[in-house]
Amino acid sequence: MIEIRELKKSFGPQLVLDGVTLSIHEGETCVVMGRSGSGKSVILKHLIGLLHADSGSILVDDEDITGLEERELTHIRRKVGMLFQSGALFDSMSVEENLAFPLLEQGVTDKKIIDEKVAEALELVSLAGEQKKMPENLSGGMRKRVGLARTIVGRPRCVLYDEPTTGLDPIGTDSINHLIRRLQKRLAVTSVVVTHDLKTAFSTADRIAFLHEGKIYFTGTPKEMQESADPIISNFLNGISEESEL
C-alpha cells in the first residue's frame, strides 16, 4: 500500500534520513523501531505529506505523493490517518466536536449520522459516553484514545501511530497495544507504528523495520528480530549503550 524509496531528509546540516527504503503491505502492522532521534517520526510525517522529502519518493497506492502541494494531498489524507504522540486534540473543542470535525470537513452534515459515527468510534476505543468531556479533563491515555477515535472516525485505510505508548503507565501501554491489534482486526486497516517501546513493538507488529543511522538496517518478524545475532540489534533490544556514549 505504501512504498518508500530512497527517502532522504536533512534539517539544516543534520542528515536524518539517508536513503530509507521500505514497503508497507495492505492490512499489515509494520512497526518502525529505532533509537530516540533516529528519524522514525520524520518517516511517518513524510507518509502523510506533513514533511517534504529532499529526495526519494513515497508512493501511496502507486501514487507518488512527494511532489504534491498541500491542497493536492487531501485525498491521500482521507486514506491515511495519523495518531500524534500527544493526541493533538483541538483543545477548544469537546471530545464529540473533535470527532465530528473530520466528518464535517468531509461534507457530512446529517447530525444523526455524525452522532452515530462519533459514538461508534468512541466505543471502538473503549470510551463510550465520553462525548461531552473537554480534552483538559482527560488523562494522557484517554487523550491518545480520543485522538485515535478521531483518526479512525473517517475510516482511513491506513493508520500511522507516532509513539502511541510514550508517557503511559504499563497498564495504559498494554491497553493501547490491545487497541492497535483490535482495530487492525475489526477495521482491517494497515498500520504503521513508530515506537522505541519493545513491548509495543513485539505485541503489535506483523513486521518490524529497524532504523539505524538514517537507513532501514533490518526488517523481519518480531521473532526474527529477537533471534538476531547482529550486535546493533541485540544492543538495542538489551538496552546496552555503545562505549562512545559512556
Next chain:
Amino acid sequence: MLTRLGRSTLKVLDYTGSLGLLIKETFTSLRVAPIRWRLVLEQMLTIGSNSQLIVAVTGAFTGAVFTAQTCFQFRTFGMESAVGSVVTISLFRELGPALGALMVAGRVGSAIAAEIGTMKVTEQIDAMRSLGVHPVDYLVVPRALAMLISMPLLVVECVALGIIASWIVGVQILNIAEAPFIDNILKYTTERDMYISLCKGFFFGFVIVFISCLQGLNAKNGAAGVGQAPTSAVVISSIAILIFNFILTFALNIIFPMS
C-alpha cells in the same frame, strides 16, 4: 557592520516573502475552498464586538484630550469655534484609524498569534492538516474576513465617540459656543474624510490579521515560542501601522484631496 545590515535586510525580505505567501494562500483559499461562515461570525464576535469597549474608550479620551489642548491653544487667537472641525478632521483622517488599529493590534493581534501559536506547538495544526483540512482555510480565512469587516466599523465607532467627547469637553466644559462649533464641523468635514477613515481602517485590519496569523503559524520552541508570538505580533503590527499610516496619508490625500 555591513554583514549585520545584510543579515537584517535578508530577514526583512524573508519575512515579507512569508507574509506575501500567506496572503496569496488566503486568496487561493477564497477561490477554491468553501468559506466557513459560522467561524467568520464567531471571529467577528471576538475581533469586532468584544473590541468595542477598548476602541470606544480610546476614541472618547483621544477626542476629549485633543479638544482640550486645541481649545487652550486656539483660545489665545480667538479661534475656539474651529476646534470642533480640527478635532473631527484629525479623528477621521488620522487619530481614529491609527489609534483604533493600535488598540486592536494589542487586544486582537496578540490573541490571534497566541491561539494559533499554541495550536502550532501542540501539533494541533499538523493534526488538522493530517485530517485533510488546510490551516489557512480553517484558521486564517475566517479571521481575515472577520477583521476586514469589523475593523472599519470599529474605526467608525472610535471616531464617533471621539466627536461626542469633543462636543462634551468643548461645548459643555470649556464653554465654546455650540452653534459655530457644530457649523464648522459640518462645513469642513466631508465624505472624503470618512472614506479615508474607512480605507485606513480596512488596510490596518489587513495588516494586523496577516501579521498576527503569520506570527502564530511560525511559532516554535514550545512555551517560549508561544510567549514570543503575541509580543512579536503586536510589535510588528504596531510598527507596520505607523509606517503604513504615513504612506497611506499621502496616497489617500491624492485620491481624496482636501477641498
